Amino acid sequence: MPSPSPSPLRIVIVAPESLSPEPHDVDAWWEAERSRSLRIGLLEAGYNIVAVLPVDVFLPDRLAQIQPDMIVVDAESQARDTLEHVVMATRDARRPIVLFTDDEDTSHVRDAIAAGVTAYVVAGLASERVKPVLDIAMARFEHEERLRTELAQARNQLSERKVIERAKGILMKRQAIGEEEAYARLRKTAMDKGLKLAEVAQRIVDVSDLLG
Numbered sequence: 001m002p003s004p005s006p007s008p009l010r011i012v013i014v015a016p017e018s019l020s021p022e023p024h025d026v027d028a029w030w031e032a033e034r035s036r037s038l039r040i041g042l043l044e045a046g047y048n049i050v051a052v053l054p055v056d057v058f059l060p061d062r063l064a065q066i067q068p069d070m071i072v073v074d075a076e077s078q079a080r081d082t083l084e085h086v087v088m089a090t091r092d093a094r095r096p097i098v099l100f101t102d103d104e105d106t107s108h109v110r111d112a113i114a115a116g117v118t119a120y121v122v123a124g125l126a127s128e129r130v131k132p133v134l135d136i137a138m139a140r141f142e143h144e145e146r147l148r149t150e151l152a153q154a155r156n157q158l159s160e161r162k163v164i165e166r167a168k169g170i171l172m173k174r175q176a177i178g179e180e181e182a183y184a185r186l187r188k189t190a191m192d193k194g195l196k197l198a199e200v201a202q203r204i205v206d207v208s209d210l211l212g
Contacts, residue, residue, distance in 0.1 A: 008048045009138070012066055013039065014059070014086055015052060015074035035074050038100055041130035042072070055082050060089040068095065070138065073117075075101040087115045096141035098134060118144075160198035167201035170208045 015035055042049055053062050063071070071090065075082045086097060096118040109120050119137040164186065171182040190200045 008046050009069040009134070010048050010050045010066075011042060011070050011072055012050060012063065012068040013042075013052045013072045013074055014055060014082065034100075038072070038074055038130065041128065042134075044128075045131035045134070047131075047134070055085045059085060063089050063095075064093065067093075070096045070098065070134065072134075073097060073099045073101075075099060083112055083115065083117060087117070090116065094145070096137050098137045160196075160201075163198055163205060164201040167204040170204055 039049065050068060051062070051066055053059055071086060073082055073086055083097075083099065090097065094116065097116060098119045098121065099112065099117050100121045112120055118141045119133060121133060164183075167186060168179060168182040171177060171185060172179060175182075177185075186197060186200055186204075189195075190197045193200070
């Protein structure tokens with residue numbers, strides 16, 4: 001029996017909601033055409049556009065409610081301001097962010113990537129190339145998240161080792177025992193109480209700091 005195909009990515013587009021600018025506004029007309037082409041490309045590639053949200057004070061709450069898989073920023077020329085709002089809105093729940101913009105001034109691309117933007121695409125992208133760009137952006141995001149998790153785990157392990165070493169030192173000094181005995185007592189206490197070794201060590205350190 002073939003496995004079910006994966007559900008399409010749920011995408012939120014952050015952009016001006018209107019695709020019908022004033023006829024005399026040439027710049028707005030071109031932006032609307034680019035935005036329309038982007039949305040067509042997303043739909044043709046099989047993505048699920050669950051919402052188009054404006055940049056306003058309600059953006060963080062709306063994103064938290066919708067929980068999209070990816071955020072596509074369809075920015076006008078003021079891309080920097082839009083990005084700041086989107087990055088702030090996703091700082092507590094990271095998601096891949098792909099920016100499509102008509103701003104050819106790429107002097108702040110580095111800052112945008114550093115702030116959390118996964119892919120930065122200047123206008124001119126054909127609709128059939130939208131999917132490869134988003135696929136790469138998702139793969140890059142997942143890779144970076146794995147690295148972020150591994151780094152956090154490594155830091156946590158280092159911190160735990162430091163606490164354990166300090167707790168061993170306290171036991172060795174106060175109970176006049178060797179390092180192996182101090183470690184054995186820490187381990188036995190952890191097993192008896194159903195705690196992690198680092199948790200027992202932290203309690204010993206906390207009590208030692210309290211008593212001086």
